[in-house]
Amino acid sequence: MTKPVMVRGARLYGEGDPVDVLIADGVISRIAAEIEPPAGVELIAAEGQVLLPGFVDLHTHLREPGREDTETVATGSAAAALGGYTAVFAMANTDPVADNAVIVEHVRRAGEAVGLVDVHPVGAVTVGLAGEKLAELGTMAESAAGVRMFSDDGHCVHDPLIMRRALEYSRALGAVIAQHAEEPRLTVGAQAHEGEQAARLGLSGWPASAEESIVARDCILAGHAGSRLHICHVSTEGTVDVLRWAKARGTQVSAEVTPHHLLLTDERLRTYDPVNKVNPPLRTSADATKVAEALAEGVIDCVATDHAPHAVQDKDCEWSAARPGMLGLQTALSIVVSTMVRTGLLGWRDVARVMSERPAEIGRLADQGRPLAEGEPANLALVDPERSWTVRGAELASIAGNTPYEGMELPGVVTATLLRGRITAHSGRISQPGGGD
Amino acid sequence: MAPRSRGATGPAAERELLTAGDVARTVARMAHQVIEKTAIGSADPPVLLGIPTRGAPLAARLAERITEFSDVEIPCGSIDITLYRDDLRHRPPRPLERTQLPDTGVDGRIVVLVDDVLFSGRTVRAALDALREVGRPKAVQLAVLVDRGHRELPIRADYVGKNVPTSRHEEVAVLLAEVDDRDAVLLRAAGERGRR
Amino acid sequence: MKHLLATEGLDAATATQVLDTADGLKRTLLGREVRKLPTLRGRTVITVFYENSTRTRVSFELAGKWMSADVVNVSAGGSSVGKGESLRDTALTLSAAGADCVIIRHPASGAAHRLADWLEGTSTSVINAGDGMHEHPTQALLDAATLRERLGSLDGRRVAIVGDVLHSRVARSNVHLLTALGVEVVIVAPPTLLPAGIDAWPVTVSHELDAELPSVDAVMMLRVQAERMHGGFFPSAREYSISYGLSEGRAALLPDHAVVLHPGPMLRGMEIASSVADAPSAAITEQVRNGVHVRMAVLYHLLAGEEARE
Numbered sequence: 001m002t003k004p005v006m007v008r009g010a011r012l013y014g015e016g017d018p019v020d021v022l023i024a025d026g027v028i029s030r031i032a033a034e035i036e037p038p039a040g041v042e043l044i045a046a047e048g049q050v051l052l053p054g055f056v057d058l059h060t061h062l063r064e065p066g067r068e069d070t071e072t073v074a075t076g077s078a079a080a081a082l083g084g085y086t087a088v089f090a091m092a093n094t095d096p097v098a099d100n101a102v103i104v105e106h107v108r109r110a111g112e113a114v115g116l117v118d119v120h121p122v123g124a125v126t127v128g129l130a131g132e133k134l135a136e137l138g139t140m141a142e143s144a145a146g147v148r149m150f151s152d153d154g155h156c157v158h159d160p161l162i163m164r165r166a167l168e169y170s171r172a173l174g175a176v177i178a179q180h181a182e183e184p185r186l187t188v189g190a191q192a193h194e195g196e197q198a199a200r201l202g203l204s205g206w207p208a209s210a211e212e213s214i215v216a217r218d219c220i221l222a223g224h225a226g227s228r229l230h231i232c233h234v235s236t237e238g239t240v241d242v243l244r245w246a247k248a249r250g251t252q253v254s255a256e257v258t259p260h261h262l263l264l265t266d267e268r269l270r271t272y273d274p275v276n277k278v279n280p281p282l283r284t285s286a287d288a289t290k291v292a293e294a295l296a297e298g299v300i301d302c303v304a305t306d307h308a309p310h311a312v313q314d315k316d317c318e319w320s321a322a323r324p325g326m327l328g329l330q331t332a333l334s335i336v337v338s339t340m341v342r343t344g345l346l347g348w349r350d351v352a353r354v355m356s357e358r359p360a361e362i363g364r365l366a367d368q369g370r371p372l373a374e375g376e377p378a379n380l381a382l383v384d385p386e387r388s389w390t391v392r393g394a395e396l397a398s399i400a401g402n403t404p405y406e407g408m409e410l411p412g413v414v415t416a417t418l419l420r421g422r423i424t425a426h427s428g429r430i431s432q433p434g435g436g437d
Numbered sequence: 438m439a440p441r442s443r444g445a446t447g448p449a450a451e452r453e454l455l456t457a458g459d460v461a462r463t464v465a466r467m468a469h470q471v472i473e474k475t476a477i478g479s480a481d482p483p484v485l486l487g488i489p490t491r492g493a494p495l496a497a498r499l500a501e502r503i504t505e506f507s508d509v510e511i512p513c514g515s516i517d518i519t520l521y522r523d524d525l526r527h528r529p530p531r532p533l534e535r536t537q538l539p540d541t542g543v544d545g546r547i548v549v550l551v552d553d554v555l556f557s558g559r560t561v562r563a564a565l566d567a568l569r570e571v572g573r574p575k576a577v578q579l580a581v582l583v584d585r586g587h588r589e590l591p592i593r594a595d596y597v598g599k600n601v602p603t604s605r606h607e608e609v610a611v612l613l614a615e616v617d618d619r620d621a622v623l624l625r626a627a628g629e630r631g632r633r
Numbered sequence: 634m635k636h637l638l639a640t641e642g643l644d645a646a647t648a649t650q651v652l653d654t655a656d657g658l659k660r661t662l663l664g665r666e667v668r669k670l671p672t673l674r675g676r677t678v679i680t681v682f683y684e685n686s687t688r689t690r691v692s693f694e695l696a697g698k699w700m701s702a703d704v705v706n707v708s709a710g711g712s713s714v715g716k717g718e719s720l721r722d723t724a725l726t727l728s729a730a731g732a733d734c735v736i737i738r739h740p741a742s743g744a745a746h747r748l749a750d751w752l753e754g755t756s757t758s759v760i761n762a763g764d765g766m767h768e769h770p771t772q773a774l775l776d777a778a779t780l781r782e783r784l785g786s787l788d789g790r791r792v793a794i795v796g797d798v799l800h801s802r803v804a805r806s807n808v809h810l811l812t813a814l815g816v817e818v819v820i821v822a823p824p825t826l827l828p829a830g831i832d833a834w835p836v837t838v839s840h841e842l843d844a845e846l847p848s849v850d851a852v853m854m855l856r857v858q859a860e861r862m863h864g865g866f867f868p869s870a871r872e873y874s875i876s877y878g879l880s881e882g883r884a885a886l887l888p889d890h891a892v893v894l895h896p897g898p899m900l901r902g903m904e905i906a907s908s909v910a911d912a913p914s915a916a917i918t919e920q921v922r923n924g925v926h927v928r929m930a931v932l933y934h935l936l937a938g939e940e941a942r943e
Contacts, residue, residue, distance in 0.1 A: 191742070199828030200641070202742035202767030202802060207829070272743030273750075318720050318741035320765070520661065520672040520700075520933075530937035532650060533657030566671060 002026070002422040003042050006035065010046035010382060012372045014348030018048050023378040026421040031374055042423065044416050046382055052352045054086025054379035054417060056359035056368050058178070058256055059153070059232060059304035060329065062088075062119070064110060065103070066095025070400040071309035073110040073119060078397035079307070079329040080117040081424040084381035084414035087360070087368045088117055088329075092124040093154040099124035099135035104145035115433040116424045120363060123147040125166045125177060129155045134166060141173040148364045151178035153232055154279075156214060158184050163218060167227035176254070176362060178230040179218050181239070182280065186210035191320055193281040197266040203319065206281045212238040219246035219253050230362055231255040233306050235280040237290035244299045254362045256304035257291045259328055259335035264288070264404060274315050274322030275404050278306070281324075288339075295354060296345040302358040305332045309400030327403045330396050333383060335405075337412035341385070348385075356381075367420075378421040387413040397430070450626035454601055454609070457620035460582070463598035464495070467580055468502035470596050474578075475547050477507045483547035483578070485513040488564050489534035494615035495582060496551035512539030516550070516571070521563035536571070543572035549595075553611035555581040558592035583622055585609045636749045636759040637931055639768040640810040648810060652778050654930035655923065662699070662926075673702035676936055679727050680762070681707045682738040688897060688921070689762050689772075693736050696928035702733075702936075724748045728757040733936055736760045742767035742802075758935040766800050772896055773806035775927040777814060779916045780851055782923070783892045788815035793845050794836075795821045795877055796855030796904065797866075799828050803896045804855055808836055819845050821877065825866045842877055846886040853894040854879055854905050874903045884909045892916050 009018040012031070020035040021028060037043060057080065063071035073090075080088050090107050092098035098107060104121035111119025123140040127133045129152045140147040150170060157163045157179060166177050187210045192198040194205025215231055219242060222229035234240065234255045246253050260278060265285045268276040276282060294300040308325025315322050336355065340346040346354065352369075360369025370376040388411045393401030417425040424431055455463065475483045482503075487496030493515040500513040517534040550564050561579060568577065580596035585603040603609060603624065610623040634647065662668050678697040682690050690706065697704035709723070718726075720739070727735050735757055737745050742765030749759045763769040781787050792811055798804040798820055811818050818836040820827065831838060839845050846852065857873065867873045874880075879893065884906070887893075893905075893915040901907045910917060 194829045196830035196833040199830035199833075200805075202765050202805060204766070205829055271750075272746045313719060316719075316721055318739065318744045318747050320741040321720075517657075517661070520658075520670045522672075525672060525937045528938050530650075530654075530934045533654055533661070535657075536661060570665065570667070570670075 003040065004038060005042045005044065005418065005421060005423060006037050007044045007046050007051060007380070007382060007416070010049055010051035012051050013352055014050040014385065018046065021051065023418065023421045026378055028372065028374050028376050028378050031372070044382065044423070044426065049415060050348050050383045050385055051372060052084070052348065052381045052383060053356040053369050053372060054381050054419065055084045055333070055355040056363065056365065057085050057088040057305050057307070057329065057332070058149070058230070058302065058359045058363055059258070059306045060088040060090055061093070061306075061308045061325065062090040062107070063309055064094065064107065067311070070311050071398055073107065074114045075397055075399050076307070076309075076329070077111065077114045077116040077119065078430045079327075081417045081419070081430060082397055082414065082428065083329040083331070084333050084383065084417050085117055085329060086379040086381070086417065086419045087120060087363070087365055089120045089122050089149055089363055091153045092122045092151060093129055097124050097128050098122065099127050099129070101136070101139045101143035101145070104140050104147050105143050108145040116430065117419060118365070118368070120149070120365070121145045121147055122153070122178065123150045125150045125152045125157050126162060131155060131157055131159055131162060134162065134169065137166070137169055137173060137175065141175055148173070148175045149178055149230070150175055151180065151232065153178065153180045156180050156182040156184060158214070160217060160221065164221050164225065167222050167225040167229060171225065171227045174364065176228040176230045178232050179214065180232050181211045181214035181218065183210040183214050186213070191277075192269055193266045193283045195266065195284060197269050201269055201272070203269070208236040208238050208283070208287075211236055211280055212242055215239045216242045219243070219251050222253055223249065223251040226252075228252045229254075233258050233261065233280055233304070234291055234294070234300055235261045235283050235287060237287050240290050240294040240299055243294070247299065254301040254358070255299070256302050256359070257295050257300045258304060258306045259332045260326060260404060262288060262292050262295070262339040263335050268404070272319050274317065274319050275326065275402055275406070277319060277322050277324050278308070278326050279324035292339055292343070292345055295340065296350070301362065302354045303332060303336055304359065305329050309398050310402045311400060315402050325402070327393070327396060327398055327400065329398070331391060331403065331405050331410065333414055334389070334410035334412045337385065338410060342411060378418050380418040381414055382416040384413045384415050385411070389413050452624045453621055454583070454624050455599060455622035460620040460622065463582065464498050465502050467596045467598055468499055468506055471499065471503055471549060471580065472507050474595065475549070477503065477509050481546055482509050482511050483549050484539060484541060484543050484574075485511055485549050485551055486516045486543075486568070487514070488550060488552040488560060489515050489517055491611055491613050491616055492552040494613050495553060499551060499580065512541040514539045516564060516567050518560060518563040518567050521566040523559060523563065536567070538571060543568070543574045545573070545575050547576045547578065548574040549578045549580050551580045553582050553613075554609050555579070555584045555594050555597070556587055558588045558590035561592050562590055582611055583609055634934055637770050637935060638745045638749055638759065638761045640770045640773045640806045640813070641768065643770070643810065643813060645813050645815070648774070648777070648814060651774060651927070651930045651934055652781060654933055655774075655778050655926040658929050659923070659926045668699050669701060670699060671701050672933060673697065673700040673936060676702045676733040677705065677731050678702045678734045678736065678932065679705045679707060679732040680736040681709055681723065681727065682762070683709045684738050684740050684763070686738055686763065689738065692921070692924040693762060693928050695925045696932055699925070700929055700932060702932065720744060720747065721751050724751045728752050728755045732757050734758040734760060734932065736762050737764070738762040739764050741765050760931060760935065763802055765802065767802050768806045769802040770806050770810070771924070771928055771931055772803050773810040774931065775920055775924040776807055776853065776894055776896070777810055778923045778927050779894065779920050780892060782919070783916055784850055784890070787811070789817070790850040791817045791819065791848060793819045793821050793842075793849045793852045794855065795842060795852060795879070797826045797857050797861055798822050798831070798855065799826045800858065800861065801855050807853065808834055812836070819849070821845055823867055823877065843883065843886060846883060847888065849887065849891060851892040851894060852879065852887065856896060856898070857900060857904055870903050878903055879905045879909050881906045881908050884912070884914070887914065894920060896920070
């Protein structure tokens, strides 16, 4: 039984007057203007900070099993908790690949053992992410891991027939197929967004059309199959247009955008520092503006980090040899504040929608992304919107340090995270379950 | 372009060692010395090679005077030492100057190297190296307008326009109309150990 | 100037200085029996080539040796990707071993930039001898030297660069350098061999070689690499040659004074007719000769004043 907690003086969704929120037995037991703290309660002084439902990340690479030198379920969970997350979806491109019940159950159990964040394994769509043969989706769905999202992320399920089958088959499982949209024939050797910067730097182009053509194809396939499709890391203006069209005709398609595609552009590539290498690549400022607007409009449903830890030797090398990806869990909220809240594109209630409620719906998580109301599960994130912080890769909880925001001062600080009523992170520190604190 | 000699100075501490008239007289005197010492008229005339920047016009003037006094045409040219300097590491790259040998070449001739100021001797050493690459003179002599002392190598001049005792901190600036719009030799106090 | 990584950003004054020095070196060495200057005595120059290129490596090696530098050639077979020592470790090793200058050829665009980043704080200079599809600055400098020598001046001249601009580091370096020196550059290539985003370059683009030739002072033919011919960038070598090869008939469209350049190695017959390559208008062997002088000049400019730079 965890100790009751009281958040004193928080503004729910950043709205109205500060209220006290009493949490006991994993749920919000009372919300009132002023609550007399019961004996033995743990107090969190919110002092007018913003209380939101805990964040849900549909796109995290925890690297376990296989690359525990860069991240583990434990370190990734800590990063998630510190970033305000209460649930993460761990991508399947581990080594071995999470294409079977054994691996997904292992990841699920590892997450539970750490206990800082709900870790939901994503299952691979195809065996070994090879794109050739469907993995045992049903077995993974019915395993103890209860997989409800499948993705070959890192690779595109490029064969239209395999994609069609996956969409159709997953319908019976109530699952969603999350597509890494990249037509591989158009991105052979691709290193950077195909455009002015890549041309100047002599980097092989990753054309927007390689993403857009797959998104269009898959929206059509999902529409015909009557299945749920999720588009990972939308990065181009054209994809937004395709999504708008598909949604208008009733296709069950959802989409995510990463914080880095909201903030960063291919201007960054001038230094050839592979910390800026990511897949899909950083695009133009016009693309960044359009995806931000699409997120505000709801054409893009949510923010997902694509948190991708990499070892120093895989990043501190020549550009083409470097692995794509960047850390994201601890910086996501701040980037959203910087690009969406400070710009007036989103209010705090919208932040709750794009970082918690919609991803929970897409991932079919019943107890996440819930309203801030009495009787609801106490998965919460407390955010100080006024404070800012300076990013230091070495100080982040991840083993790897590949943050593109090194040295940047970012607005918005996650001051506390609660998972089912238990404090997992507070004032930048992790509270280990069962620990004295 | 600032005078080649040595660094920035305030105008405050500046003394004129030679006026334009002094420079002309000095060159004339040196011309006579060359005529005498190289036995012009009885042997192949010497070849004058100026060390750019200011050694080159100085060599031309000297040759002109010699011809004037002896009626003998004096082959004259320049030899760039930039690529032979031993202080490349310590100075920013400089543009190469022109090496121009007279048609006579230097083989078997007396070569008189001409420079404005003789200081450490390193420039002359570099010039000797450069000269070796372009031919084999019978003998090499050295003419300088000013010898300011402080030699770092066993080198001495055969013809000296003026000996000027200096401290290391001072700078000697030779101005020539071809480069600087007027003739003069100035002594400047460079203050705290200037840029050399 | 500590490194020479690209011609992008190289200002006209600095570029002209290097070209002037190259001229001076050429004059100095002309007709000499012993081509040896003591200028870089005691300096160590290391060439590290991750791609084969006899032409460029030999040119750099001669440049260093003619200036009395100790030149060490490291040939790194194949690519460093995923095997053997990392490029970073190689860089730090060479610098620690006492390299005053590392000359690198690498298949990855930006490799020379990375090397310079890693060597920040050391006195080692880096020269980019070709990085992926990015730049090959000394090639552009030697092309400019050759053009200047032939044409007398560069400002206001018009130069056509023809062929595989998409994959060409030579084209990129030439576009930056020539435009900085006041040259009007016209790019002639099929659309498949032009990079997306070329609109931002300070050039005009054409798909019709015949229309451009009468008005140019020089034409620079780019290499077409074998792997491109099978990459579907154009239907066939024959069709490429018909549209973009410099045939004898096409060369006749050039003004009399126009110069023909090719960075080599040439695909005779396809990119350029043999008779054109060997005609007096072609400056291809001069390019090679000037290459050594230009690289000497670059070494001189990078390694002089090393201790005054801080």
